[in-house]
Amino acid sequence: xxxxxxxxxxxxxxxxxxxxxxxxxxxxxxxxxxxxxxxxxxxxxxxxxxxxxxxxxxxxxxxxxxxxxxxxxxxxxxxxxxxxxxxxxxxxxxxxxxxxxxxxxxxxxxxxxxxxxxxxxxxxx
Amino acid sequence: xxxxxxxxxxxxxxxxxxxxxxxxxxxxxxxxxxxxxxxxxxxxxxxxxxxxxxxxxxxxxxxxxxxxxxxxxxxxxxxxxxxxxxxxxxxxxxxxxxxxxxxxxxxxxxxxxxxxxxxxxxxxxxxxxxxxxxxxxxxxxxxxxxxxxxxxxxxxxxxxxxxxxxxxxxxxxxxxxxxxxxxxxxx
Numbered sequence: 001x002x003x004x005x006x007x008x009x010x011x012x013x014x015x016x017x018x019x020x021x022x023x024x025x026x027x028x029x030x031x032x033x034x035x036x037x038x039x040x041x042x043x044x045x046x047x048x049x050x051x052x053x054x055x056x057x058x059x060x061x062x063x064x065x066x067x068x069x070x071x072x073x074x075x076x077x078x079x080x081x082x083x084x085x086x087x088x089x090x091x092x093x094x095x096x097x098x099x100x101x102x103x104x105x106x107x108x109x110x111x112x113x114x115x116x117x118x119x120x121x122x123x124x125x
Numbered sequence: 126x127x128x129x130x131x132x133x134x135x136x137x138x139x140x141x142x143x144x145x146x147x148x149x150x151x152x153x154x155x156x157x158x159x160x161x162x163x164x165x166x167x168x169x170x171x172x173x174x175x176x177x178x179x180x181x182x183x184x185x186x187x188x189x190x191x192x193x194x195x196x197x198x199x200x201x202x203x204x205x206x207x208x209x210x211x212x213x214x215x216x217x218x219x220x221x222x223x224x225x226x227x228x229x230x231x232x233x234x235x236x237x238x239x240x241x242x243x244x245x246x247x248x249x250x251x252x253x254x255x256x257x258x259x260x261x262x263x264x265x266x267x268x269x270x271x272x273x274x275x276x277x278x279x280x281x282x283x284x285x286x287x288x289x290x291x292x293x294x295x296x297x298x299x300x301x302x303x304x305x306x307x308x309x310x311x312x
Contacts, residue, residue, distance in 0.1 A: 022272055027263050053298040057266065060297060062164045063240075063247045064267055068175075071157050072150055075179045079186055082194040 015043040024054045134198035142189050153182050162267040181206040200277040250300035258293030
């Protein structure tokens with residue numbers, strides 16, 4: 001990991017607030033190591049503003065705690081719903097509907113009177 | 126990587142794409158906290174934030190076919206969430222992030238230390254930031270994204286991200302100057 005340094009006009013290395021600022025959150029969480037952490041610590045040791053910024057970020061992060069509901073059941077339900085079309089059961093054979101359909105379709109051709117009435121209904125008088 | 130290291134987001138998602146549903150659950154549980162907190166801070170609405178966390182991963186599931194080896198999951202997740210949040214924000218059109226509210230809160234309650242008051246102050250302080258600064262700070266603080274990931278999610282350059290963080294964090298320092306760092310625990 002590169003060090004957080006700016007090269008000063010005279011060639012000496014230093015750290016500026018702007019260079020350290022992006023790393024304050026990581027430093028606060030203890031996620032910085034080695035020279036990176038050393039650069040931040042050296043800077044906030046002598047810079048009141050950055051020390052206060054780090055403290056303010058600590059306040060912000062502390063409010064992020066607290067229990068939150070587990071959302072996995074909601075997502076699992078949602079995914080199951082989305083997957084449902086792939087798993088739809090085959091339609092159940094309804095013999096009553098089948099018999100009724102056959103009767104409706106064939107009755108006009110079996111009974112002459114019914115055939116006449118059907119033609120009348122469809123094509124009008 | 127040691128033998129006890131946790132699997133990466135990418136390996137979990139690749140496993141899910143291969144049919145391992147449990148891997149998706151692990152990935153989701155890894156993200157639901159940070160992503161929920163980030164969205165909560167951006168929308169100032171926990172219920173909507175929770176809905177968007179679920180919706181984000183539902184979209185991830187829908188578009189899992191687009192995942193390819195080597196692609197980073199975290200910027201993808203946060204980009205989906207960002208688009209959903211922007212749509213939600215446009216839909217609501219509510220004045221939730223009024224700087225005036227933050228100023229009033231600070232003037233009215235200068236040194237309160239109850240957890241609820243601290244949380245209220247922090248919410249108002251974040252609300253007082255310009256949206257790009259608030260987003261950068263929230264992604265960094267709550268999402269724990271790297272600078273490069275924030276740049277990828279927001280479409281800004283790395284320099285712009287650093288600048289937004291610098292000015293955003295400086296503003297937070299000004300707004301929360303009288304707060305005790307140990308007073309914000311709301312657990």
